[in-house]
Amino acid sequence: MSTIDLTAATFGETITGNGTVVVDFWAEWCGPCKQFAPTFSAASEKHGDVVFAKVDTDAEQELAGQAGISSIPTLMVFRDQILVHRSSGALPPAAFEELLTAVNDLDMDKVRADIAAQEASEKADAVDA
Template sequence: MSVVKLTTENFEQEVLKSDKPVLVDFYADWCGPCKMMGPVVEEIASEKSDVKVGKLNIDEEMEIAQKYGVMSIPTFIVFKDGNVSKKDMGAKPKSAVLSLFE
């Protein structure tokens, strides 16, 4: 599955109403560590069919980032059944990001 670009318009449908756990990567285009994590996020999206992966640009969707307390980027939040399940921030190895689903 490919990475879903998340916006104010589709966040509720794609994340909060998803029947699968959703990993949301909060990022910005100017953020170096975010760019480093891009390929990792893409890999997870293509390898794990039991989850959905989305990216949310905090500069374009500041309201959502503020609602979920995103203070630094990259921030990864896993949503399950419309609720925050786990949250972590900073550049990480793929295994650390995958552990958020456990």
């Protein structure tokens, strides 16, 4: 599968409508972004069950701002609509493959339970404050 371009209008539906979505926030003028692009593209061809999407931070400044992007490239990986990974900087091919394998191997029931526990703890802390 090739990569798709995301906009503010398509970002949410892409995340909610797919199992695993890898989003690359990039810009044309960014050297590390250009360095990472072939790695991202090759992975998109290898992993047909994953959606690989790109956000041009110059064209989609509002979306980049909402996502809290302060450095590029930034990778966000969503699985079952949950942000499970976020990092900045270009990854070498082997490290990117390791990341994709780790995301695929996640126990999503445990991830959801951990999130629920964290939210309950934060709620309890807010009540105690």
